[in-house]
Amino acid sequence: MSRIFRSDEVQPGDRVVLRRIAPEMEDKFSDIIGHIVSVTPTETVIRPQDIGGMPSFKNGIVVPAADIKIVKKLSPRTIRNSDIRKLEVAYSKAFPGIEHRQVGQWLLRAGDGITERSNSAAPLGPSALFDPVPVAEIHEFYSRHGLPPLVLIPERIGRVVEKLVERLGPEIIVMARKLGDEVSVEKHAEFRIDTQPDDDWLRLYHFRGKPLPRRALELLRTQIDGEMGFGRLLIDGRTVAITRGTITDGYLGYSAVEVAPEYRRQGLGTQLGNHMLNWGLAHEAHTAYLQVIASNTAGINLYTKLGFLEHHRHRYGLLKNPETS
Incomplete structure (x- = not known):
């Protein structure tokens, strides 16, 4: 098992593989793949998963702490x-x-x-x-x-x-979701998407909280082997939120998300994300994905609301x- 991913503490609801001393066979181990129900200093309760890594309604298995060899977090669903x-x-x-x-x-x-x-x-x-x-x-x-x-x-x-x-x-979490029917959007601001960004779009963009040099910004607009769109929300003509969308091999990539500081916590990130999902669907994308640093709890919560689920990490x-x- 890899030691460089999912090293954070296991929490109830996490999908894991638990390796334990096999019952009545002290020299052998057995694995249980499922979801954590509870963890205490003396025992861990794990519920075996259903097909595809889905949570099940099976009875939980109580494993004494002394019998546990290792507990390793997995992605929320089975991924090939x-x-x-x-x-x-x-x-x-x-x-x-x-x-x-x-x-x-x-x-x-x-x-x-x-x-x-x-x-x-x-x-x-x-x-x-x-x-x-x-x-x-x-x-x-x-x-x-x-x-x-x-x-x-x-x-x-x-x-x-x-x-x-x-x-x-x-650790960077790659999150994904399938695209199906068009998503309804609450319209608090005007949405626009262009094939190239203008200065207003470029001024708002930061990479991990820091502005990028002009050359790096220019690379964002370089043509790719696929579709590319620079989305934004406008209020009274002012650009208040931005993102970059790409469609390659049928996947909608959703990146460069930024909301102007004074307009945050007003639902604009959700609105912009839903607009981009619809844009990807209109351009025949079958799956959307994005990336977020594992410590960015606010970002993970936002993308979860948009229907994204952890796919894998890198x-x-x-x-x-x-x-x-």
């Missing part, structure tokens, strides 16, 4: 490795960087040097989990661009590189230099 890969491939097409190169099962990208998504190597090939990591090629590529050798580590499909990195970035890490490690 191929589904993680498809979503990460769509995401890579939404932020291709300036130069990208395929090396075996890895996609190497270089862009503005600011954001990790356009300046990292990603294990997106179907056999990346089994093939050797092209360490030398990754170091050479980023050295040539004057950038650190950063790698994207999606959980499970990036496991091969976990022990080869240092200085891990924060992190970025600095690839070690094999000559010095």
Whole structure:
């Protein structure tokens, strides 16, 4: 099991795998996959899951603390490795960087040097989990661009590189939801979406709370292999909320969400999100996704209200230099 994801404490309602000493077989272990009912210093109660990772109505199993080997949090629903890969491939097409190169099962990208998504190597090939990591090629590529050798580590499909990195970035939750019928929208402000952002849109955007250099902002508007739209809400003609939408491989990517400080906590984030879901549906997207840092509780709550659920997690890490490690 990976040690770099979901290291936070287990809470009631979490879906987990619990490894315990097998009843009446002290030298063997057995696993229970299900949802936590309660946790105390002396015991954990877990309810076995239903098909697909759904919560069930089965009786809870009481496991004494002394019998527990490990408890590991899982994604809320059963997700296949191929589904993680498809979503990460769509995401890579939404932020291709300036130069990208395929090396075996890895996609190497270089862009503005600011954001990790356009300046990292990603294990997106179907056999990346089994093939050797092209360490030398990754170091050479980023050295040539004057950038650190950063790698994207999606959980499970990036496991091969976990022990080869240092200085891990924060856990990032990739949330997703299916698109079906059009979403009803409470209209507190005027919605508009353009193929390119103007200065008002660019002025409002920040990356993790900080303004981006002009070059990095320009990369946001670079054409991609798919559809791209820059959404906004206006009140009395003023841009008060923004987001960037991309559609690649049938996935609506929803990013760069920002609401002007004086207009926050008025439901504008929800309104803008619902407008973007409808925009994606109109452009034949079947699934929407977004990303949020695991510690951003407010953001997670907002996106949950929009129907998003955790799909998987990923992190970025600095690839070690094999000559010095």
